[in-house]
Amino acid sequence: MAFSERIAAPAFRRLVTDQAGAAAHVANGALVGFSGFTGAGYPKAVPAAIAARAQAEHQAGRPFQIGVLTGASTAPELDGVLAEAQAASFRAPYQSDPTMRRAINAGTTRYKDMHLSALGPAVRGGVFGPLDVAVVEVTAIDPDGRLVPSSSVGNNQTWLDTAEAVILEVNEWMSPSLTGMHDVYRPGRAPIPINAPGDRIGTPYLDVDPAKVVAVVVASGPDRNSAFKPVDATSQAIAAHLVDFLTAEQRAGRLPSPLPPLQSGVGNIANAVLAALGASGLRDLTSYTEVIQDGMLGLIERGVMTTASATAFSLSPEAAELMNQKADFFRRHIVLRPQEVSNSPEVISRLGVISCNGMVEADIYGNVNSTHVSGSRMINGIGGSGDFTRNARISTFVTPSTAKGGAVSCIVPMVSHVDHTEHDVDVVVTEQGLADLRRLAPRQRSRAIIAHCAHPDFRDALTDYVDRAEAASDHPGQTPHLLREALSWHVRFQETGSMLA
Numbered sequence: 001m002a003f004s005e006r007i008a009a010p011a012f013r014r015l016v017t018d019q020a021g022a023a024a025h026v027a028n029g030a031l032v033g034f035s036g037f038t039g040a041g042y043p044k045a046v047p048a049a050i051a052a053r054a055q056a057e058h059q060a061g062r063p064f065q066i067g068v069l070t071g072a073s074t075a076p077e078l079d080g081v082l083a084e085a086q087a088a089s090f091r092a093p094y095q096s097d098p099t100m101r102r103a104i105n106a107g108t109t110r111y112k113d114m115h116l117s118a119l120g121p122a123v124r125g126g127v128f129g130p131l132d133v134a135v136v137e138v139t140a141i142d143p144d145g146r147l148v149p150s151s152s153v154g155n156n157q158t159w160l161d162t163a164e165a166v167i168l169e170v171n172e173w174m175s176p177s178l179t180g181m182h183d184v185y186r187p188g189r190a191p192i193p194i195n196a197p198g199d200r201i202g203t204p205y206l207d208v209d210p211a212k213v214v215a216v217v218v219a220s221g222p223d224r225n226s227a228f229k230p231v232d233a234t235s236q237a238i239a240a241h242l243v244d245f246l247t248a249e250q251r252a253g254r255l256p257s258p259l260p261p262l263q264s265g266v267g268n269i270a271n272a273v274l275a276a277l278g279a280s281g282l283r284d285l286t287s288y289t290e291v292i293q294d295g296m297l298g299l300i301e302r303g304v305m306t307t308a309s310a311t312a313f314s315l316s317p318e319a320a321e322l323m324n325q326k327a328d329f330f331r332r333h334i335v336l337r338p339q340e341v342s343n344s345p346e347v348i349s350r351l352g353v354i355s356c357n358g359m360v361e362a363d364i365y366g367n368v369n370s371t372h373v374s375g376s377r378m379i380n381g382i383g384g385s386g387d388f389t390r391n392a393r394i395s396t397f398v399t400p401s402t403a404k405g406g407a408v409s410c411i412v413p414m415v416s417h418v419d420h421t422e423h424d425v426d427v428v429v430t431e432q433g434l435a436d437l438r439r440l441a442p443r444q445r446s447r448a449i450i451a452h453c454a455h456p457d458f459r460d461a462l463t464d465y466v467d468r469a470e471a472a473s474d475h476p477g478q479t480p481h482l483l484r485e486a487l488s489w490h491v492r493f494q495e496t497g498s499m500l501a
Contacts, residue, residue, distance in 0.1 A: 071154020
């Protein structure tokens with residue numbers, strides 16, 4: 001079998017096998033914990049072998065499916081191949097692969113959407129039953145049998161601790177200079193002793209009981225590093241509104257200088273926000289977040305951001321190459337932690353994190369839908385946005401004001417699915433403007449969101465809705481709604497593709 005200098009412990013070298021040999025340790029009905037978070041640090045070889053085994057069993061008329069747990073989303077080499085082979089009976093907690101999404105919406109894969117900070121404790125507590133197998137990508141195994149994590153930490157230590165059998169996949173593509181970037185800590189009931197984003201409280205290694213390791217596979221390949229779209233005018237406008245708001249809060253004395261730690265969701269708007277922060281004159285920024293994106297690396301290189309704490313990378317191919325080349329430099333500024341720590345509600349609250357997340361739609365009272373189209377079709381999942389939103393010092397949500405080429409308003413009378421309630425949403429931002437919902441009662445919130453966030457093509461219709469809801473003869477109450485009409489916005493979209501039909 002393949003030899004790798006990355007495997008320095010003799011006991012683990014004796015376990016090296018190919019991916020098919022490793023997949024033989026995964027039985028029908030097994031619950032499997034895979035490494036991986038936002039397309040980073042997932043196993044590249046073993047999932048395909050599990051999928052091939054499932055296809056062979058199905059062709060022979062025998063059942064073969066597994067339950068799939070991860071840190072967050074992975075890639076076609078994991079979620080995609082398992083879904084294509086109809087090998088995933090269950091999936092949690094977050095996914096973004098189109099093939100897996102189709103299986104979930106078709107009902108052939110049962111999906112549990114949940115807060116990312118909650119899965120590890122649930123598995124340790126036995127909520128999901130025994131974890132049969134862990135399949136974890138690592139960068140190297142040192143002479144003492146310690147595991148150097150790769151580009152994400154996620155739930156990996158929990159999988160290694162709780163699984164009955166462990167398969168390790170050593171990825172030689174990952175830079176060995178990642179060693180020392182990670183901070184692995186097992187949280188319990190005691191407070192997590194983090195007082196600043198750069199605090200290190202654990203060890204740089206994952207550890208595992210060698211007796212549980214049944215196979216080691218050598219692989220080589222990059223993560224699913226998708227290129228980000230160029231920053232467009234809409235993203236730039238959203239970013240400018242948010243940066244203007246933060247600097248105004250500083251001038252008013254409601255935010256300190258430097259700013260509290262920042263959290264940023266994944267995507268083009270998030271990168272635009274980071275770019276705007278870099279151009280704003282703000283300095284000594286820090287981040288306590290889930291993922292390190294391209295824009296964050298740029299801020300670190302320029303000295304604008306001093307420290308970034310996360311659980312994974314989410315980089316373009318160019319940025320991933322940069323990370324591999326300059327890992328020694330970035331290791332001094334970046335800490336990768338287990339997701340129970342990166343997404344810890346208590347730590348987020350204590351550090352006073354300012355959160356910024358994307359959404360599908362917001363309604364006029366500040367409720368946010370992050371996960372569903374037309375109330376029924378799952379997109380990706382709530383991810384860690386709830387962990388940060390409900391505990392942030394200021395929680396912000398960003399979106400273009402329209403979708404589908406302007407046919408659909410992202411500001412609606414009532415969201416078709418609620419992920420974040422009005423109680424947790426402080427600020428809504430579109431390219432049209434920003435609505436600060438703090439201190440506002442529902443009737444004030446509706447006017448602010450329509451005036452500042454809705455696209456002009458939909459503003460009159462939304463205002464007319466609010467006017468009639470507030471004037472309803474049967475007493476409109478605290479949060480005025482015309483329920484049948486509010487829901488009909490989504491019905492009209494399903495039927496015509498336009499909210500104005």
